Amino acid sequence: MFKGQIANFKKYSQLLKQLVSRDLKTRYRRSVLGFLWTILNPLGMMIIMTIVFSTVFRQGIENFPVYLMCGQLIFNFFSEASTGAMGAILDNSGLLTKVYVPKYLFPLSRICSSAVNLLFSMVALIIVIIATKFKLSWTIILMILPITYVCIFAFGIGLVLATTVVYFRDMRHLYGIIITAWVYLTPIFYPMSMLPENVKRIVSLNPLTKYVEMFRQTIMYGQVPTLSANLKCLVISFTALIIGMVVFKKNQEKFILHF
Amino acid sequence: MQSENVIQVKDVSIQFRLYKEQVNSLKEYMIRKMTRKLQYENFWALKNVSFDVKKGEAVAIVGKNGSGKSTMLKIVSGVMQPTFGTLDIRGTIAPMIELGAGFDFELTARENIFLNGAILGYPKDMLEENLDEIISFAELEKFQDVPIKNYSSGMVTRLGFSIATIYKPDILIVDEILSVGDFRFQAKCEERIQKMREQGTTLLLVSHSTEQVKRVCDRAILLSNGNKILDGDTEEVCNLYLDM
Numbered sequence: 001m002f003k004g005q006i007a008n009f010k011k012y013s014q015l016l017k018q019l020v021s022r023d024l025k026t027r028y029r030r031s032v033l034g035f036l037w038t039i040l041n042p043l044g045m046m047i048i049m050t051i052v053f054s055t056v057f058r059q060g061i062e063n064f065p066v067y068l069m070c071g072q073l074i075f076n077f078f079s080e081a082s083t084g085a086m087g088a089i090l091d092n093s094g095l096l097t098k099v100y101v102p103k104y105l106f107p108l109s110r111i112c113s114s115a116v117n118l119l120f121s122m123v124a125l126i127i128v129i130i131a132t133k134f135k136l137s138w139t140i141i142l143m144i145l146p147i148t149y150v151c152i153f154a155f156g157i158g159l160v161l162a163t164t165v166v167y168f169r170d171m172r173h174l175y176g177i178i179i180t181a182w183v184y185l186t187p188i189f190y191p192m193s194m195l196p197e198n199v200k201r202i203v204s205l206n207p208l209t210k211y212v213e214m215f216r217q218t219i220m221y222g223q224v225p226t227l228s229a230n231l232k233c234l235v236i237s238f239t240a241l242i243i244g245m246v247v248f249k250k251n252q253e254k255f256i257l258h259f
Numbered sequence: 260m261q262s263e264n265v266i267q268v269k270d271v272s273i274q275f276r277l278y279k280e281q282v283n284s285l286k287e288y289m290i291r292k293m294t295r296k297l298q299y300e301n302f303w304a305l306k307n308v309s310f311d312v313k314k315g316e317a318v319a320i321v322g323k324n325g326s327g328k329s330t331m332l333k334i335v336s337g338v339m340q341p342t343f344g345t346l347d348i349r350g351t352i353a354p355m356i357e358l359g360a361g362f363d364f365e366l367t368a369r370e371n372i373f374l375n376g377a378i379l380g381y382p383k384d385m386l387e388e389n390l391d392e393i394i395s396f397a398e399l400e401k402f403q404d405v406p407i408k409n410y411s412s413g414m415v416t417r418l419g420f421s422i423a424t425i426y427k428p429d430i431l432i433v434d435e436i437l438s439v440g441d442f443r444f445q446a447k448c449e450e451r452i453q454k455m456r457e458q459g460t461t462l463l464l465v466s467h468s469t470e471q472v473k474r475v476c477d478r479a480i481l482l483s484n485g486n487k488i489l490d491g492d493t494e495e496v497c498n499l500y501l502d503m
Contacts, residue, residue, distance in 0.1 A: 256338065
């Protein structure tokens with residue numbers, strides 16, 4: 001049976017590629033700057049937030065623009081990917097009622113297209129690093145680790161959201177609020193050290209904190225993430241993935257009755 | 260040709276819950292659950308339907324609106340799971356339940372061929388090889404690089420048909436789609452389906468046109484309110500259908 005699933009995935013891997021390229025193609029179609037927006041958007045946000053927060057949080061953070069951007073890239077990826085995955089089933093309901101396709105491909109394609117966007121946004125990060133004359137270490141190549149973890153985590157959460165939203169459309173609106181709360185509970189523009197003890201505990205329970213911190217470690221501090229940090233991230237990501245897969249698999253046959 | 264069963268439908272029933280009012284939000288759901296106002300009726304769209312289709316046969320499903328025809332096709336093509344009963348399918352299926360399901364209207368015809376082809380599970384190199392053939396059958400040579408949102412509905416349908424039928428599936432499932440497009444294109448479609456049948460493709464067709472059923476199929480099944488009424492010669496079944 002496992003073998004059959006792999007064969008099925010192979011057959012439809014072409015569809016996954018097509019869905020991702022469709023997402024990427026239609027996103028900036030008819031805009032003059034097109035793909036450049038993937039780079040300009042985080043740059044613009046970074047500049048505004050640097051100006052706004054330059055006096056408030058800057059103490060204790062060396063190279064605030066890079067610090068900020070690292071947090072932003074990871075968080076924005078997660079937010080975009082999970083929100084995209086959430087709508088993936090409903091948005092394709094017209095198709096799912098007419099043709100058999102493995103349903104998980106739709107949330108997965110949204111995660112993949114967001115991941116491609118994240119890779120392009122890296123250009124913005126490199127621009128900032130060069131502009132601030134920041135010294136890079138070889139450990140930057142290890143950033144692939146936290147990126148992989150956050151992708152898996154986002155897919156797991158996305159599967160749960162995609163299932164939930166079929167039954168309760170309110171989830172779409174509710175999740176917007178959750179994401180806003182989540183921004184503030186992630187050390188994107190503030191350092192962990194400035195938090196009071198009780199808030200710190202909550203923030204360090206947030207999985208995204210772990211991914212963001214590991215991302216910064218490799219890019220800013222030239223450190224190799226420890227084995228235990230890696231294991232923690234792996235456990236969190238795969239727990240999310242397994243929960244997502246179980247929830248999705250249990251419900252996917254019923255989706256069609258709720259469109 | 261060996262006449263083995265490629266589709267075996269055994270005692271298939273499917274139940275839908277008809278909520279008196281669609282409840283889509285958590286708040287509403289909670290309120291109704293608490294006040295016990297969450298009412299629904301069980302509705303059996305298909306009741307113990309069984310039939311077999313042999314390899315190379317062309318079978319029509321006829322019946323009035325709401326008799327369960329489309330639901331039957333959706334079960335055979337794997338979109339829906341039956342509540343009870345079993346289904347045995349041998350071979351690849353090309354479902355044409357709605358042409359161009361999954362088209363992205365922002366994309367061009369050429370891009371949609373690959374997207375739609377992938378949805379139907381067709382391999383990419385096969386699509387690349389037959390790209391010109393798909394476009395020329397749909398008569399869209401001049402418009403292949405135009406986003407299909409600028410197409411007329413007939414053009415979209417032609418493209419959909421052309422993609423779906425470029426590949427010779429073992430089983431072709433057709434829902435009511437041959438009634439779209441102008442009569443010349445309809446004839447062209449029928450001709451293509453005929454050609455596929457000559458190469459051994461099994462056809463399962465839903466149609467309201469008894470003329471078409473008699474012309475294309477060898478056998479017909481009459482459904483009424485989810486029950487199988489008659490399974491037999493097209494002439495006989497169509498006559499009973501028209502008398503209903």
